[in-house]
Each structure stands twice: as C-alpha cells, then as structure tokens.
Amino acid sequence: LTTAATALALTVTAGAALASCEDGEIVVKFAHVTNTDKHPKGIAASLLAERVNSEMNGKMCMEIYPNSTLYNDDQVLEAMLQGNVQLAAPSLSKFETFTKQFQIFDLPFMFKDIAAVDAFQKSETGQAMKESMVRRGLLGLEFWHNGMKQMSAKKPLLTPEDAKGLKFRVQPSDVIVAQMEALGASPQPMAFSEVYGALQTGVVDGQENTWSNIYGQKFFEVQDGITETNHGIIDYLVVTSVDWIDSLDPAVREQFTTILSEVTDARNAAVGDVDAAARQSVLDAGGVIRELTPEQRQMWVDAMKPVWQKFEDGIGADNIAKAQEFNN
Ligand code: LMR
Numbered sequence: 001l002t003t004a005a006t007a008l009a010l011t012v013t014a015g016a017a018l019a020s021c022e023d024g025e026i027v028v029k030f031a032h033v034t035n036t037d038k039h040p041k042g043i044a045a046s047l048l049a050e051r052v053n054s055e056m057n058g059k060m061c062m063e064i065y066p067n068s069t070l071y072n073d074d075q076v077l078e079a080m081l082q083g084n085v086q087l088a089a090p091s092l093s094k095f096e097t098f099t100k101q102f103q104i105f106d107l108p109f110m111f112k113d114i115a116a117v118d119a120f121q122k123s124e125t126g127q128a129m130k131e132s133m134v135r136r137g138l139l140g141l142e143f144w145h146n147g148m149k150q151m152s153a154k155k156p157l158l159t160p161e162d163a164k165g166l167k168f169r170v171q172p173s174d175v176i177v178a179q180m181e182a183l184g185a186s187p188q189p190m191a192f193s194e195v196y197g198a199l200q201t202g203v204v205d206g207q208e209n210t211w212s213n214i215y216g217q218k219f220f221e222v223q224d225g226i227t228e229t230n231h232g233i234i235d236y237l238v239v240t241s242v243d244w245i246d247s248l249d250p251a252v253r254e255q256f257t258t259i260l261s262e263v264t265d266a267r268n269a270a271v272g273d274v275d276a277a278a279r280q281s282v283l284d285a286g287g288v289i290r291e292l293t294p295e296q297r298q299m300w301v302d303a304m305k306p307v308w309q310k311f312e313d314g315i316g317a318d319n320i321a322k323a324q325e326f327n328n
Pocket residue numbers: 033034041090091146171191192209213234
C-alpha cells in the first residue's frame with residue numbers, strides 16, 4: 001500500500017510539476033520531503049504554487065517536487081547554491097553546517113507550544129535569524145510551522161529509562177544527538193525518506209517526529225506506539241539563494257514575496273488543525289498513542305534539559321532567556 005501510494009503521489013506530482021511552465025517564465029523549483037495535502041509544509045507549498053502560477057502567470061512558474069523526489073534535505077541546500085533548485089523548506093534542524101543560530105529550536109523543552117515559537121520568530125531576534133546565512137549564499141524568507149515532537153520505539157516508552165540502549169533516528173543536529181545521548185540512547189542521523197524502512201527492518205529502534213510526519217510516513221505502523229512527549233518542535237525555514245532572489249526584477253520579487261508572506265500567515269494560522277487531524281488519523285488507522293502522567297513527563301524533562309548547558313555558549317544565554325519569555 002505504501003509503495004502504491006508513493007507511486008500514485010509521484011505520478012500526480014510529475015503531472016503537476018511539468019504541466020504549467022511556458023517559455024519566458026521564471027521557473028522556480030521547490031523541493032521538499034513531505035506529502036502535498038495532509039502536511040503543514042506540503043499544503044503550504046501547494047497553495048504557494050497555486051497562487052504563483054495563477055497570479056504570476058506569464059512571469060513566474062513554480063514546480064513542486066515533494067516526497068524527496070528531487071532532493072533530500074541533506075542535498076538540497078548545496079543544490080540551491082549550484083542554482084539547481086530555487087526554493088526549499090528544510091526543518092530548522094538541518095542548517096547546522098551553515099549556521100548554529102537555529103540550534104535554539106532543537107533544545108528539548110525550550111518552547112511550550114507552537115504559539116511560543118511563532119512569537120519568538122516574529123521578535124527582532126527571530127527575524128534577524130533569517131539573514132544569518134547570507135554570507136554563505138542563503139536567505140531565509142519565512143518561517144513555516146509544523147508542530148511538537150513525539151517519541152516512538154519498538155517498545156513502550158513511558159520513562160526515559162525505557163529509551164536507554166535503543167537506537168533512534170535523528171535529524172542531523174548536534175543538539176538532538178546530545179538529547180538522545182542524555183537518555184543513554186544511540187542517535188543515528190538519517191534522511192527522512194529512509195526512516196520508515198530503517199524502523200521496519202530494525203536498523204533503528206525508534207524515532208522522534210511531529211504528528212503530521214508520523215502519520216504522513218506511517219511510522220506508527222512499524223512502532224509499538226507513540227508517546228505524547230511534546231518534548232521539542234519541528235519548524236521550517238523557507239529558504240532561497242541570495243543570487244537567485246537578487247536576480248529577480250524588483251516588481252517580480254515584490255509580488256512573489258508578498259504571495260509567500262500571505263500564504264505563510266494563512267497556513268501558519270491553520271497549523272494546529274493539521275496537527276490535530278494527523279494525530280486523530282494515527283488513532284483512526286489503529287496507531288497506539290500513550291499519554292504521560294505529569295510525573296512521567298517531569299522525568300523526561302529532568303533527563304533531557306541538562307543538554308541546554310552544553311549549547312548555551314554557542315546559542316547565547318541572552319537568546320535563550322529571550323525565547324523563554326514567550327512561554328509565559
Ligand atoms: C525530518 O527529517 O524528520 C523532518 O525534518 C522532515 C520534515 O521536513 O518535516
């Protein structure tokens with residue numbers, strides 16, 4: 001079923017991607033790794049393409065390559081610098097080789113919910129982060145939301161002790177690596193598209209991700225259950241190359257960034273609904289969700305939060321303090 005669904009998605013996407021571009025239009029390739037219609041990023045990307053292709057018809061043409069069909073997140077930024085793709089929205093955990101500034105978003109139990117993330121990103125500190133990679137050739141245009149992370153494994157996870165000795169797939173982030181090590185677990189960085197297979201074959205025992213990714217990739221099918229830890233967040237930076245955005249005629253650039261900003265506002269405002277729907281879909285599909293008692297949750301906080309100390313100097317204690325203000 002998964003293979004058939006993927007094949008169908010590829011067919012539909014290939015059709016959509018190739019359908020609309022005409023001679024003379026600026027072609028914008030947008031590569032991402034999730035599905036197109038049940039995921040906060042996929043829905044936002046689809047809406048963006050729809051609006052660009054209708055409102056900027058004749059000037060600009062956007063092709064979406066979802067489901068890691070063009071690039072994985074570990075390839076896409078290099079491909080962007082080569083001019084082979086113009087837009088991507090990797091999670092904030094995937095920029096570490098370009099900037100350490102986004103490490104703050106990976107600190108466990110840093111933000112109590114996505115509203116706090118949103119407020120921090122809209123602050124002066126958050127907005128300045130979008131320009132933190134300009135010298136390396138990348139410009140952040142907008143932050144897109146996903147949701148809070150949950151943990152799963154091949155056995156029930158109720159206390160941090162349960163995670164000890166297990167192998168967990170992680171995004172390529174030193175903070176998340178340290179977080180798993182703090183649990184006595186073994187972190188294994190791996191591309192998103194490989195996680196289902198790795199869980200199925202036992203290459204890794206567990207993973208952490210948001211409801212929309214757990215549902216979209218069907219991780220619950222190959223895990224004992226999902227523990228609702230809400231211990232961290234996944235959010236995205238819509239990113240482009242400085243060279244490409246600078247090459248646009250100012251009026252075209254203005255129209256494009258205005259559409260992107262409107263799509264961002266609309267979809268970020270709806271992210272809670274997509275997240276809740278994905279959680280419910282996991283249950284409807286027979287997935288097991290385990291909730292923690294306040295005492296159990298506190299044990300995860302106590303086990304993971306010491307990781308902050310290790311990264312405090314790099315991230316800046318003042319930035320951490322500022323971000324914490326938005327939890328109130
Ligand atoms: C992951 O690799 O788990 C996520 O960053 C995937 C995504 O884009 O949400």
